[in-house]
Amino acid sequence: MTTQEKITFNVEEIRKQFPALHREVYGKPFIYFDNGATSQKPQIVIDTINRYYTSENANIHRGVHFLSQQATDAYEEARRIVQQFIHAKHEHEVIFTKGTTDGINLVATCFGELLTAGDEIMISGMEHHSNIVPWQMLCERKKLTLKVIPVLDNGELDLEAFQQLLSEKTKLVAVTHISNTLGTINPVKWMIDQAHAAGAKVLIDGAQSIQHMPINVQELDCDFYVFSSHKVFGPTGTGVLYGKEAILNAMPPYQGGGDMIEKVTFEKTTYNELPFKFEAGTPHIIGGIATGTALRYLSSLDQEAIHAHETDLLNFAQEQLLKIEGVRIIGTAREKTSVVSFVVDGIHPFDIGTLLDKQGIAVRTGHHCTQPLMDRFGIPGTVRASFAFYNTKEEVETFIQALNRSIGMLR
């Protein structure tokens, strides 16, 4: 993979790999700007899934027969691909989960078991509900205190407040790498160093960063990193929890069942080693395998060119949006990924989203599962356009025209 020649970035060539981009909705060419919610899938991922269920399906880790061995090899190969993609030290530090939410819940439950009353968990004011609610549930269960890093007007975290909130009581900082609503890229490397200096562990919610930037968990030195496969061109229902070996070993298992045991008797059961200790039951086998396919596909592309293209799309979209009367961009952090959230004076985001949809354009409207963040900005929700590398400047132009038409109808 690393020795492979990188394919020169050409958006039209890339688009050919994504069949869903070529369909129509309501008789209009489909423009997909809801990549923050989920990404479309390249043909190679679709083919992998199709081939598996057509001729390769078998259960893994236990069969003596040919297909079972082949499926096991493919699943474990996918784990190695993930390991290389995020630069984990060991492949057994890669735990397959159902997704980001599942990974966070696993850590909240199992790392949470190691905590005692009075300990503190710190999150930020821009977290997705899935990085808020599991911690609230843990705090209730174990009598812990939840601290929240405030968000500044430009959509960046208040890092001074973060430093003040850190103390010897802080056991875990769970923070998003990139805000799904605002696009803010948080300075997680610096935050991890600060947290470690205070003796806290750090979980990075990578749901919005895995598809947009190179991830090196060893350089970041995060203790946990979680992501969902479906946001990085893989299938839904699968994700990854990365954890440092020593911490994962110290944590009790999550769910009980097959695969996670070493030996079972009615008197005493001993648990399997990493990563299987956290992977009870038959997993989403093709989910794991196709995650590997998706990451390998992404690795084959020129990452710098992708980043430059996505940045161009963001800058162009923001520039054009600000020319429209009454448009206000929510989230103007200095470091942003290709996400633009906005509101239009006097118009409900739902109305704009509905009219854009009828013009073939898929955006997300509402609170984006970040209600506390919406309250922070005093708005009911936003319209969010989130771009992937397969989007084009022409699509942004069509979107701006469609938005102007929608606003004209609604005013």
Add this chain to the structure above:
Amino acid sequence: MTIEEKQQEIIDDFAIYDDWMDKYEYIIELGKDLPLIDESKKTNDRLIEGCQSRVWVASEFNNGKMHFTADSDAIITKGIIALLIRVLDGESPENIAKTDLYFIPAIGLQEHLSPTRANGLLSMVKRLKIAALEVLK
């Protein structure tokens, strides 16, 4: 006009539009014309909190007929409310409880009444039917 005739009239009104945007233009106009719910009646017990937009609905029972007023913070939602009220306002509680609102799918707006749409409209229809059933108790 019977409840069926009112529904058919709406279906006929919409039949002239073959473009989605024209259809929505009409819905938006209906939303703008909707007689608003009295501000004093926009109380929490009349609020239906959708995931996206909010809906307020008030019902009254007079001389054997149900009367409704409603509002929403989203204009398209308001337009669809206007259609629902056009069909249901002034009907007997029996009619409201048993009627099938077939005009909604017939004019292509069923997505707005899907449980996952979360714009409060499905809950609003339920609320109207429950109000009718309360009267019938």
